[in-house]
Amino acid sequence: MEINMKSTLILAATTALATPAFADVNIYSHRQPELIQPVLDAFTAQSGIGVNIAYVDKGMVERLKAEGDRSPADLVLTVDIARLDEVVKAGVTQPVESDTLTDAIPAEFRDPENHWFGLTSRARIVYASKERVAEDEVTSYEDLASEKWKGRICTRPFTSDYNVALTSAYLAHHGAEATAEWLDGIKANLAKKPEGNDRSQVKSIWAGECDISIGNTYYMGQMLADPEQQDWANAVRIVFPVFEEGGTHMNLSGVAMTKSAPNRDEALKLMEFLVSDEAQRIYAQSNHEFPIKPGVARSELVESWGSFTPDTVALDTLAEKRPDALKLIDAADFDG
Known part of the structure; x- marks a missing residue:
């Protein structure tokens, strides 16, 4: 026992x-x-x-x-x-x-x-060439459709989640007709067909293929931490554009x-x-x-980018407007 x-x-x-x-x-x-x-x-x-x-x-x-x-x-x-x-x-x-x-x-x-x-x-911002873009040349998201940027913009496909969300925010601020015109304006300003990711757009700026690109803030930190991408990151500055009567898209x-x-x-x-x-x-x-x-x-690096005013469009509004934003992007044949 x-x-x-x-x-x-x-x-x-x-x-x-x-x-x-x-x-x-x-x-x-x-x-x-x-x-x-x-x-x-x-x-x-x-x-x-x-x-x-x-x-x-x-x-x-x-x-x-x-x-x-x-x-x-x-x-x-x-x-x-x-x-x-x-x-x-x-x-x-x-x-x-x-x-x-x-x-x-x-x-x-x-x-x-x-x-x-x-x-x-994270903020959806503009990466701008330190050599070819003046400090105050980038102002608003609306300004990206200005003819002054003709042949100077690089971007990943606009059907990517981050750019669809940005388009949804534009739609919330300005309505469908103005958003369609904005998409046509940016497309007319592209230096090349949309491709790659946010970091590859910065590489294109470094290579002289374009002067500005749209990207998320945190990619700057990732590029600076990668020896193969540090030169790309050091070729650009972060700019926080705003919507007219709004703030920076988040x-x-x-x-x-x-x-x-x-x-x-x-x-x-x-x-x-x-x-x-x-x-x-x-x-x-x-x-x-x-x-x-x-x-x-925030990290010391992020603090060094300066302060900005976040946009006030609610997150659930961005999700709600996503289908309409995608339709407008497709109608513009933005990535074609």
């Missing part, structure tokens, strides 16, 4: 050691894993909870729908308000009630029903919990960590994005 009891205790102890205290959190991410790995590593170090990331660039909603209740994904990490809105409208997320999240994130950066929460923000990255979420408790711990001071500082320092949590400082 004593031997059997000892065996039972040894077996129980061995089983306890072999069983992790927490399950891993599984993430489907639109973001490149390396961009968010530093903050996830900090979470694991603090909590002991592992994190697995599957990079799903396209078809995330379709994948979650197909998997249904069997989906291994606990969280969705994505960029652009339209993508966050898409996963919610597809019915593949669930509301999350957490005082930690709602206290940390201003109301304008989270879903009213608590399906998604913003983590960082977008965000965010997180949502999936409807299936097999590891809900661990996933909630990660969501709450992502809005902590520590995580927001890591985002700011490693990615040079704007922290969403009030009181967390």
